Amino acid sequence: MSDSEDDVPLMQRAAAPSAKSTPKTAPKAAAKPAAARPQSNGRKAASKKPETEDEDDVESEEPASSSESEEESDSDSDVPLASRRKSKSPSGGAKRKRATPKRESASAKRSKREPGSSKTGQVMWKTLRHCGVLFPPEYEPHGVKMLYDGRPVDLTPDQEEVATMFAVMKDTDYMNKPIFLKNFWDGFKEILGRNHVIKSLDKCDFTPIYDWHIAQREAKKNMSKEEKDRLKKEREEKEAKYKVAYVDGRCEPVGNFRVEPPGLFRGRGEHPKMGKIKRRVYPRDITINIGENEAVPEHPYPGQTWKEIKHDHTVTWLAYWKDTISSKDYKYVFLGATSTFKADSDLAKYEKARKLKEIIVDVRRNYERDWDSSDHRKRQMAVALYFIDKLALRAGHEKDEDEADTVGCCTLKVENIEIEADNKVKFDFLGKDSIRYENVVEVHPKVYKNLEKFRRIDSTGKKKQGSDQLFETFDAQDLNKELKNIMDGLSVKVFRTYNASITLDRLLAELEASKKGKAAQTVDEKKADYDIANKEVAILCNHQRSVPKTHTNQMEKIQEKLQLLNTELKELEEELAAAQKGKSDKKSSVESLQSKIAKKKQAIFKVELQARSKEDLKTVALGTSKINYMDPRITVAWCKRNDVPIEKIFNKSLLGKFNWAMDVEPTFRF
DNA sequence: GGCAAGACTTGGGGACAGTCAG
DNA sequence: CTGACTGTCCCCAAGTCTTGCC
Incomplete structure (x- = not known):
């Protein structure tokens, strides 16, 4: 290493x-x-509007014309x-000519909804019934005072809420990002109002709130099991009705039925908006999509109405609202991954990639030819x-x-x-x-x-x-x-799907071929082979993860364990040697020692394997390609051919998501 | 005909729950 | 039985891509 x-x-x-x-x-x-x-x-x-002072809250102006032109400097060819x-x-x-309109073909086979193409204005459902969305609880003030310039400050609940959002992020890396601090301060300042004692972020000390937060977390952890269970049960009862929707009479799982709670925006990388306040979302912000004859979902805000009730049969979302950080983004509530909508479009995605496979040779020939184009x-x-x-x-x-x-x-x-x-x-x-x-x-x-x-x-x-x-x-x-x-x-992304799937298919086949005629593998060994192929795909797609925080620690522990095991092995071997020199009535102990040694060796082998794979995969994320890129039928067929239980490869949620792929023939090739 | 609105997929991380070794 | 570890699920950000509209 x-x-x-x-x-x-x-x-x-x-x-x-x-x-x-x-x-x-x-x-x-x-x-x-x-x-x-x-x-x-x-x-x-040029074409971006100059970051208006974060239009306070409510719209006020639509994204409207974010399109100033200018630029346009002359010579435009x-x-x-x-x-x-x-x-x-x-x-x-x-002059390229237009893509052939696929409208026709799409609506032609309307009866059995063409998977995944909600976009062509085709009908995705006849009846749709659901209970809307679940709102996060209202803010409950804790009354803990932050310090300004060393002195406690009184805050209104609204102000306290925002201060708390910031306080709890104390030990994140965002605290070291000037943009985050600036954006937060801009938002906080506004909530504080013009004449507030708090005049700058520098002199703010959120530690009391942070400490309170930690104590809360601790208290929660230390709750009795009964208490925890009771709370959990309560929560589940409250949520139950939001978890399903009825599409054409079928009961389907809802994906994300919870409205996002307010908080500070955590963008990735160097996001210019990190630290901005994501305000609370109310029914008046939310548009509901539901069947014409269904009851309009209830919500816990008596004075309000939903922003709009729609009956759009051509889309699959149940609700949406405009993102409060970026006015051109939307947040949607969709059905879950195991729903028919998603399964259909998943299948369609892979079938499209297989279609690409049919013509990939031509595609390549064409672009290779175009490398010389004038x-x-x-x-x-x-x-x-x-x-x-x-x-x-x-x-x-x-x-x-x-x-x-x-x-x-x-x-x-x-x-x-x-x-x-x-x-x-x-x-x-x-x-x-x-x-x-x-x-x-x-x-x-x-x-x-x-x-x-x-x-x-x-x-x-x-x-x-x-x-x-x-x-x-x-x-x-x-x-x-x-x-x-x-x-x-x-489209471009089809190539990614195609390449991931074809790579998995090829690698698995190669591994199978290379093991032909060799000693039979255990299921674990086969699974290891699968992971090797999976890893290759993940690397192709650049699916990385950060090294787990405890990685070094864990590796050290494994090494220690390994050392211990090796020492024990040595001792056993010495004992055995001694026993073998002894008299014959020690026969039984010799046998038992031998079996102990064999076991020990096996244990060592297992730990070594574990160490190797942990090190090997510490920056590679296998999950993403499994969930999104590799045709599950390849995996299912491989499992069938090799007598590997599919549960070894797909966890419960993947099994649900890929239910549509389970009947595939063992001979299936991508 | 081109842009942006709109809708849907893909992505990593973290909280949480379940499990395993000591 | 308990604390560390692992696997899952949820969260929500950040992509892709198409259509609807001007």
């Missing part, structure tokens, strides 16, 4: 069994990948995307699609100034890739959730050539900066539009 590998990016560890952690997100302030921190790239700077923003005329012309845009798109296909990158849509600065394939910046020797290219950027993607890949020489150029100059021959777009001639939407021409319903 040398530490030397600690910097090896996840991607490159696929083959190296004992590789070590990789810095997962950009390390806090320190060593950010040079790539990651752009400054103004000019790209969209060949304009770098920055200015294309507005006028999208594809510079290179290249059309600059075409060439760029072909390279981008190559990355998406080969590396399973996300599309990468445009982002606003008021979101964390992360990228995907189409939004890669020049500084996110480096050209190395031997056709190698190094990627280094922050992707979704500000998770760092670091990978060195050998690419096709033609791609390499193209990249050298894309990094240096744009389509008009103008020199590029590090913060400029690598692909300045198109965006994710443009690319998706092209994909529609290739295959009905094809």
Whole structure:
């Protein structure tokens, strides 16, 4: 376990069994990948409204026109995307023709709802009945006073509530983020009102509230079992009716029926809005979707009415409200993962990926051909699609100034890739959730050539900066539009699904083949094989997790245990040797010693395996690909072929979610 | 025809509950 | 029996992608 590998990016560890952690997100302030921190790239700077002083509470103005134009500097063909923003005329012309309207086909087979395409305006349900949403309890003031300048301060319940939100975050990393502190202070200041004694955050001391919070938590922990059980039962009774909805008469689970409680916004990465106050959501904020003939759900706020009652049969949500942090975001209440809606669309997703498999050879041939195109845009798109296909990158849509600065394939910046020797290219950027993607890949020489150029100059021959777009001639939407021409319903993310699933399928098959004729494996060994394949997929998709806080500790413990076991083994062996020298009436003790030794060895083997896998997986998250990317039918079929109980691989909720896949034939291949 | 609203999937982390070893 | 560890579920943020509308 040398530490030397600690910097090896996840991607490159696929083959190296004992590789070590990789810095997962950009390390806090320190060593950010040079790539990651752009400054103004000019790209969209223009079109964002200047962060109004957080329009206090209620709407007041819709997001309305967030589209100021300006920019528009002249020359708009060949304009770098920055200015294309507005006028999208594809510079290179290249009239693409419209995707074939799939409307027809969709509504044609209406009777058996086409899975997952609620979007085409088709009917998703005939009757819909549910009890709405569950509101969090109202705030109960605790009366504990924070200090200002060393002196206790009286706060109104509203103020105290906000102070408490902040106080309880004391030992999080957010306390070290200036943006968080500033945003919080702006919100707190406003709630305090103009003439409050509290004038600055610096002199605030929230410790009394924090201590109170800790004490509360402690008290809760120390409640008697009976008390806990009683509370739990009460809670469950209150929640029961929200947990299900009736769709066309069928009882279906509701996913997130709870309204989000107020709190401080915790964005990921360097989110410009972190620390803002997420205000309480009331019935007047919430739109309910329900059948025409059903009772309107009740709520605990007598003076209020729901914002709106809708009967929209073309969507699957039960309720939604506008996010209080970002006015262009919505929060939805959907059915749970085991519902028919979700199962149908899950199946549709994988079937689409399998359709891609049918034509992938052509797709590849086409983009490979386009690497030589005289059309600059075409060439760029072909390279981008190559990355998406080969590396399973996300599309990468445009982002606003008021979101964390992360990228995907189409939004890669020049500084996110480096050209190395031997056709190698190094990627280094922050992707979704500000998770760092670091990978060195050998690419096709033609791609390499193209990249050298894309990094240096744009389509008009103008020199590029590090913060400029690598692909300045198109965006994710443009690319998706092209994909529609290739295959009905094809989009960038289908490639990710396809690649994950096909990889799992291939690896499992290879492992099976390699074990043919060898000694039979135990179920645990087979499961270990599965995990190896799973891990490979997770690495492909860059599904990382942070090293568990207790990891080092745990590893040390395991090592200690291992040492102990080894010592014991040695002792046993010595005893055995002694016994064997002794007289024959010690026969029984010899046998018992031998069996003890065998057991001990087994125990050691098991612990070693555990240690290895723990170390190996400390930065890899297997769950995400299992839940979202790998066709469950591959897994089910593999289990059937290999006599592995499916419960070994899928936990209870996965079993429920993938119920639709359980009947698959053992011979199923993706 | 293009943008943004709207709807749905994907994502990591943390709380909590269940389990296991000592 | 208890405290540490592990596996699950929930939370809600952050993506993707399509349609609806101007």
